[in-house]
Amino acid sequence: MDQLKIGFLTAALLVAPEMVPVHQSCCLRSPEKPTVSADGVSFYRVPLACPAARNLGCGSAAKPVLLALEKKKTIRQAWLDHPGTTLAIVWKRGTPADARAADLRCAAEGSNISLQELTGSARDEAWKSFHSGKSWYQGAEVDKLSEEEAMVITDRLIRRAAAKEPTIAGKADKLKSDLARVIREQLTGCDSTECRTDYRKLEDTVHKSLTEAESRALTEAAKLGYRPVGNEQ
DSSP states (O other): OOOOBOOOOOGGGSSSOOEEEOOSSSSOOOSSOOEEEGGGEEEEEOOOBOTTSTTOBOHHHHHHHHHHHTTSTTEEEEEEETTSOEEEEEEOTTOOHHHHHHHHHHHHHHHTOOOEEOOHHHHHHHHHHHHHTOSEEEGGGGHHHHHHHHHHHHHHHHHHHHHHOGGGGGGHHHHHHHHHHHHHHHHHHOSSHHHHTOHHHHHHHHGGGSOHHHHHHHHHHHHTOSSOOTTOO
16 A cells, blocks of 8 residues: 555644634534534545546545545544545544544555645645635535536547537537436446446437437547546646
């Protein structure tokens, strides 16, 4: 497994730890929000960015990681930021450092990901972002990232297909809705890479609205994969 660096911050990092609401969702809710101090949260660099969409967290990869973390006795909540590069762990109060380290190590090994704790200015920036309560996702909420990913992939496939069959561009609005729905379902409901990239599901969904040549162009575009190719965005 990649290098695992686990450490724990102490209250000495802040002279007077700031108290903020523990997030209840990517948008705060609940009339009586519990609070957590800055030293009650640890931040880690994680490899959960989406390879198919730049600057976006990968919901399908992140969900099992977050859910596994929140099953640990020492962990109260686990959150991923929008780019998929930073993990926030809200610890349960009173849990000893060695128990925290053991739970975090176990979860990281089980998910086969590396965790590198943020310190100094990088940690301060992560805290400010988390403190804001915006663009952080807990557990199954990362499906929202998959929805964004589906739209990025959809736009990419249409651009590829339109390069060969320009008439597809005139049908883009209808295609986007149908294609994004199928891709979103693949990302959130499939457990295998093969299922997530089954281009036949896309073809079956849109074939009625495309000519034979357009359908063939879309199929060829999908066969190139969902990730960017060359200079694609």
